[in-house]
Amino acid sequence: GLITKPLRDRFGIPTRLEFYSxxxxxxxxxxxxxxxxxxxxxxxxxxxxxxxxxxxxxxxxxxxxxxxxxxxxxxxxxxxxxxxxxxxxLQVDNLGLDIMDRRYLACIGDTYSGGPVGVETLAAALSEPRDAIEDIIEPYLMQTGLVQRTPRGRILSAAGWKHIGLIPPPTADAAGQMDMLGGKE
The missing domain is CATH 1.10.8.60 (Helicase, Ruva Protein; domain 3)
Known part of the structure; x- marks a missing residue:
């Protein structure tokens, strides 16, 4: 994320760094x-x-x-x-998540009902700089499939909900929205 495209292109070998097995x-x-x-x-x-x-x-x-x-x-x-x-x-769990990772997941799950929530809002809620969230916390959580980045913000995946031990709220589908508006069931 922090290496510019011209610098990467200078080496002539397109490569992507992956996590170790x-x-x-x-x-x-x-x-x-x-x-x-x-x-x-x-x-x-x-x-x-x-x-x-x-x-x-x-x-x-x-x-x-x-x-x-x-x-x-x-x-x-x-x-x-x-x-x-x-x-x-040391409070490092079986996936390698530490206290800050779990605070991030719990913030999305507890405070924002699983999202979507914007990164600026998360940064304010966690008292962490946006860069720290985007560069340190989120990459591993996204790679492991616990969090998803959408155009509307970050959301917990089913695996994210399971990992923090919470039950996701029911999803609102079109029929459920019609019920709220007094439409047919």
């Missing part, structure tokens, strides 16, 4: 653990990788925090249970 990130986590001299099981590495939002930098950050928890708990190695416990205490 869990398998690729598992290898990143295992390599990071070796560099940190941390013993980690395959399932422990996979647990961290699965919550890394498809990004190696996030995987490294989570690995360092899990290592810190392991050191405090005087654990010799990190397995899936230890990784899950540490990440749960």
């Amino acid at each position: 869990v398998e690729e990130l598992t290898e990143v986590v295992r390599r990071g653990a070796r560099l940190l001299e941390l013993t980690i099981t395959e399932d422990g590495a996979r647990e961290i990788a699965a919550r890394s939002r498809g990004t190696p930098r996030v995987a490294g950050r989570l690995l360092r925090r899990v290592r810190d928890f392991a050191l405090v708990a005087e654990r010799d190695s990190v397995d899936a249970v230890a990784a899950d416990a540490a990440l749960t205490r």
Whole structure:
């Protein structure tokens, strides 16, 4: 989003950056653990990788925090249970969403009945700059299908509603609108 088209075109290779797979990130986590001299099981590495939002930098950050928890708990190695416990205490859920992501989803779901809601309104409601919402929070939520961007604003998808544990309101169809206007059923 922030790289201009002329700069991208200068390299002559049209490319698009994609999120890493869990398998690729598992290898990143295992390599990071070796560099940190941390013993980690395959399932422990996979647990961290699965919550890394498809990004190696996030995987490294989570690995360092899990290592810190392991050191405090005087654990010799990190397995899936230890990784899950540490990440749960850090409030990183099974999709890799953090507190801010869940606040964003809850704001759309609770405050704005699932949307549509404009990004400026969301920025004001969350006390976050618009750029932070568009560049940091939304890309992963859209990639995972939890939020959709429409011409009228952001809306929660069915998966978004499910993830925050709320039931979506009934959709208004043409027949329902006619009922409200006193038309035939």
